[in-house]
Amino acid sequence: MTEPVLSVRGLTVSFPGILGRVPVVRGVDLDVHAGEVLCIVGESGSGKSVTALAVAGLLPQTAQVDGSVRVKDTDVIGADAGTLRRMRGRDVGFVFQDPSTTLNPVLPVGRQMTEGQVALGLLPRREAGARAVELLREVDVANPEGRAGQYPHEFSGGMRQRAVIGMAMAGRPGLIIADEPTTALDVTVQAQVLDVLDRRQRETGAAVVLITHDLGVVAEVADRVAVMYGGRIVETGQVEDIFARPRHPYTAALLHSIPRMDTTDRRLDPIPGNPPSPAELPVGCAFEPRCSVGGGRPKCLAEDPALRAVEGGGATACHFWQETPPAMQPAEVRDAPSAPAERQTLLEIRDLKVHFPVRRGILQRVTGHVRAVEGVNLTVHAGETVSLVGESGCGKTTTGKAVMGLTRATAGDILLEGASVLGLKATDMRSARRKMQYIFQDPFSSLNPVKTVEDIVAEPLHIHGLYNEMGGAQRIAELFDLVGLSTSMFGRYPAEFSGGQKQRIGIARALVLQPRLLILDEPVAALDVSIQAQILNLLEDLQKELNLGYLFIAHNLSVVRHISDRVAVMYLGRIVEESDRDTLYDMPVHPYTQSLMSAAPVPDPVAGRSRERIVLEGEVPDPADPPPGCAFAPRCFRATGICRSAPPPFEQYAGSESRAACYHAGPLEPGQSRQRTGT
Numbered sequence: 001m002t003e004p005v006l007s008v009r010g011l012t013v014s015f016p017g018i019l020g021r022v023p024v025v026r027g028v029d030l031d032v033h034a035g036e037v038l039c040i041v042g043e044s045g046s047g048k049s050v051t052a053l054a055v056a057g058l059l060p061q062t063a064q065v066d067g068s069v070r071v072k073d074t075d076v077i078g079a080d081a082g083t084l085r086r087m088r089g090r091d092v093g094f095v096f097q098d099p100s101t102t103l104n105p106v107l108p109v110g111r112q113m114t115e116g117q118v119a120l121g122l123l124p125r126r127e128a129g130a131r132a133v134e135l136l137r138e139v140d141v142a143n144p145e146g147r148a149g150q151y152p153h154e155f156s157g158g159m160r161q162r163a164v165i166g167m168a169m170a171g172r173p174g175l176i177i178a179d180e181p182t183t184a185l186d187v188t189v190q191a192q193v194l195d196v197l198d199r200r201q202r203e204t205g206a207a208v209v210l211i212t213h214d215l216g217v218v219a220e221v222a223d224r225v226a227v228m229y230g231g232r233i234v235e236t237g238q239v240e241d242i243f244a245r246p247r248h249p250y251t252a253a254l255l256h257s258i259p260r261m262d263t264t265d266r267r268l269d270p271i272p273g274n275p276p277s278p279a280e281l282p283v284g285c286a287f288e289p290r291c292s293v294g295g296g297r298p299k300c301l302a303e304d305p306a307l308r309a310v311e312g313g314g315a316t317a318c319h320f321w322q323e324t325p326p327a328m329q330p331a332e333v334r335d336a337p338s339a340p341a342e343r344q345t346l347l348e349i350r351d352l353k354v355h356f357p358v359r360r361g362i363l364q365r366v367t368g369h370v371r372a373v374e375g376v377n378l379t380v381h382a383g384e385t386v387s388l389v390g391e392s393g394c395g396k397t398t399t400g401k402a403v404m405g406l407t408r409a410t411a412g413d414i415l416l417e418g419a420s421v422l423g424l425k426a427t428d429m430r431s432a433r434r435k436m437q438y439i440f441q442d443p444f445s446s447l448n449p450v451k452t453v454e455d456i457v458a459e460p461l462h463i464h465g466l467y468n469e470m471g472g473a474q475r476i477a478e479l480f481d482l483v484g485l486s487t488s489m490f491g492r493y494p495a496e497f498s499g500g501q502k503q504r505i506g507i508a509r510a511l512v513l514q515p516r517l518l519i520l521d522e523p524v525a526a527l528d529v530s531i532q533a534q535i536l537n538l539l540e541d542l543q544k545e546l547n548l549g550y551l552f553i554a555h556n557l558s559v560v561r562h563i564s565d566r567v568a569v570m571y572l573g574r575i576v577e578e579s580d581r582d583t584l585y586d587m588p589v590h591p592y593t594q595s596l597m598s599a600a601p602v603p604d605p606v607a608g609r610s611r612e613r614i615v616l617e618g619e620v621p622d623p624a625d626p627p628p629g630c631a632f633a634p635r636c637f638r639a640t641g642i643c644r645s646a647p648p649p650f651e652q653y654a655g656s657e658s659r660a661a662c663y664h665a666g667p668l669e670p671g672q673s674r675q676r677t678g679t
Contacts, residue, residue, distance in 0.1 A: 110148030216601025237314025493564030
């Protein structure tokens with residue numbers, strides 16, 4: 001075997017803390033060869049990103065780094081700033097998670113893509129413009145000549161990430177490090193970005209280190225996997241072996257906790273507790289407090305297991321790895337939902353439209369409107385979960401905010417338990433909001449940082465003048481118990497809680513007024529898969545116990561399949577397909593829905609790589625200037641002349657429970673897509 005592009009031995013990284021240095025990475029060993037994709041997975045705080053930053057020499061001066069890191073011919077640890085700068089320009093390309101913070105907002109994108117090469121003398125300045133256009137073309141940015149002179153805010157999120165990939169590949173490096181490059185992206189944009197990254201990697205033969213918590217992405221792109229926990233690699237092996245035969249209880253627990261598009265009757269199996277703080281690692285095995293195999297055993301309590309090779313290939317850091325459970329446990333059948341006709345109608349949305357004026361010029365005259373929501377009809381019953389899915393900008397969140405009265409509706413009507421909530425006076429709207437509450441995507445920014453969590457949960461009672469009437473502190477204590485929190489936490493502030501605990505606090509606050517309807521806007525998008533499983537199980541239990549109706553807004557199709565009774569797919573302000581969950585997932589009939597389903601990663605290395613993929617090309621049209629006819633026609637593989645002349649009616653598809661807005665609705669036949677397929 002040839003020499004590895006990246007070789008890491010005994011890497012340790014620590015940062016200063018209150019009581020001394022805090023170990024964040026503890027003895028990492030790994031090799032990555034040319035043409036190979038190594039995925040590093042694990043929960044937040046496991047040391048994944050710090051390991052990657054150490055490899056690239058990007059850690060701050062406060063970090064103490066020991067061990068050996070070698071990239072091609074460069075010894076990274078101890079190298080001077082000039083050597084590291086040249087290494088990053090020639091040998092290492094780094095793709096960060098958030099392209100918005102990677103790109104300078106005051107410089108044209110094209111200039112930023114080549115400035116590193118120009119600064120290192122690898123590219124003449126006179127050739128920089130042409131090279132920037134070439135790089136944008138290589139990462140599938142349309143109209144690269146025009147786009148090169150534009151600024152980051154004029155690019156969509158997916159285009160910014162592709163531009164960052166082009167920047168990282170500008171010097172044709174031998175090693176690409178991508179740190180959560182698709183976390184904030186929709187499934188279709190994620191598919192585009194991964195396709196670009198895969199193609200550029202194959203063209204250059206580079207080694208890739210991909211950091212992600214999405215096990216579906218891992219299954220589809222990885223050659224090898226390294227699983228990190230508590231600052232260490234606890235298991236490593238070929239991707240097929242990791243998914244089929246995990247050798248560490250933590251790896252198996254991660255696989256058990258993820259919702260799957262191909263499984264609907266299995267209750268999620270979350271990992272109990274939370275990841276350990278690097279400053280408070282337990283003695284012995286760091287995973288022991290959460291482990292179902294070795295928890296409580298004297299050897300696990302006293303001795304931290306070394307990473308060692310095991311039978312059948314790979315390596316694991318577990319004393320009792322032979323007892324690790326299989327990748328999938330037997331399904332636990334959940335109760336079938338009752339028919340909608342038997343339930344009370346909580347929410348009815350009738351032909352809802354939300355338009356925002358576009359103002360230009362010194363006088364800020366209205367020159368047009370952004371049609372964020374354009375004629376949405378939807379019903380939610382008690383005890384039912386209706387999910388809204390679609391790409392960013394399709395109108396999902398605007399619809400939810402219009403229901404809550406946080407965004408003004410332009411036309412249509414919204415009925416809560418049969419009564420319209422549009423045009424209500426402030427006092428009447430406040431009364432209506434007792435029956436419906438909103439749970440936001442980001443638990444970090446939705447909680448007041450200067451109030452205790454008891455005061456945060458009690459605040460709605462004080463606003464409505466119901467604190468004493470509804471039980472006061474006793475009511476708050478009951479809610480904490482209901483969402484799995486302890487009353488001993490009453491005096492703490494949000495900063496003292498984990499992400500999953502913060503989301504539980506947000507749920508408790510939403511339930512304090514005893515609402516009938518919850519609007520959940522991406523409630524698990526910011527959480528690790530293990531914490532995500534805890535919250536999804538909690539939402540499922542609360543709905544069953546309290547007969548709540550959920551309007552669930554998300555772009556994660558696996559989560560949507562797990563929690564939904566019915567699903568509505570939105571595109572550019574309109575619902576293009578709606579059906580019960582199983583019908584829509586098993587036989588989608590709208591080309592956009594089929595594209596979403598095919599783009600969603602599957603946590604199965606065999607099935608995920610063999611299925612047909614529809615990689616949507618182009619960007620979502622501007623909602624201020626939508627195309628004539630069907631809005632999806634410019635990206636659709638079935639579009640014909642009629643699609644571009646008049647919007648299709650939203651009607652029942654023959655022989656199915658689905659309703660769709662498409663002239664050519666029907667099941668996807670093999671080879672029918674005109675888009676590039678395959679992974």
